[in-house]
Amino acid sequence: MQDNIFEEGGALNQYGVDYNFEGKKIDSKGGSIYQVPGFSLNYLLKNNLLESPNYIKLDVDGIEPLILEGATFLKDSLEIKEIFVEINDNFLAQKENVLNVMKSYNFILKKKFDNQSTHHLFNNTFNYLFVRKHSDEVN
Numbered sequence: 001m002q003d004n005i006f007e008e009g010g011a012l013n014q015y016g017v018d019y020n021f022e023g024k025k026i027d028s029k030g031g032s033i034y035q036v037p038g039f040s041l042n043y044l045l046k047n048n049l050l051e052s053p054n055y056i057k058l059d060v061d062g063i064e065p066l067i068l069e070g071a072t073f074l075k076d077s078l079e080i081k082e083i084f085v086e087i088n089d090n091f092l093a094q095k096e097n098v099l100n101v102m103k104s105y106n107f108i109l110k111k112k113f114d115n116q117s118t119h120h121l122f123n124n125t126f127n128y129l130f131v132r133k134h135s136d137e138v139n
Contacts, residue, residue: 040070040071041067041070041071041073041074042070042071042072042073045073046073052073052077052079052080053079053080054079054080054081054082055080055081055082055083055084056080056082056083056084057083057084058083058084058085058086059085059086060086062088062091062094064085064086064087064094064098065093065094065097065098065101068085068097068098068101068102068105069097069101074105074107075104075105075106078132080132081131081132082110082129082130082131082132083102083107083129083130084127084128084129084130085098085102085127085128085130086115086125086126086127086128087125087126087127087128088124088125089124089125089126090124098128102130106132106133107130107131107132107133108130108131108133109128109129109130110129110130110131111128111129112126112127112128112129113126113127113128113129114126114127115127
């Protein structure tokens with residue numbers, strides 16, 4: 001785990017990568033690097049540590065594509081109806097990767113919501129709502 005400024009309960013920490021929520025290299029001056037255990041969604045489900053959810057909200061400050069790519073159970077788990085993913089539209093690689101992964105898992109974009117943040121850093125960050133594509137829907 002890496003953060004720019006340690007603040008209890010704060011956000012914008014990075015897990016396993018050296019870039020921030022905008023895809024920019026992290027300047028860790030004044031921040032901290034520390035170890036935190038992490039588990040994939042596949043691991044949690046396979047080992048019955050978590051029941052398969054119906055809805056998922058994913059907001060992990062830039063590593064959304066990595067989480068989704070590793071969550072291969074999403075492709076076959078028909079219990080999951082909707083996935084809400086926070087995407088920074090300025091981080092083009094993140095956005096394209098999320099859209100591609102969701103398409104490969106048979107989810108389509110239903111709506112894009114403004115995140116309602118008053119902080120200028122998040123002006124181009126949105127919540128994307130994906131729903132499972134039904135077999136009768138055309139590409």
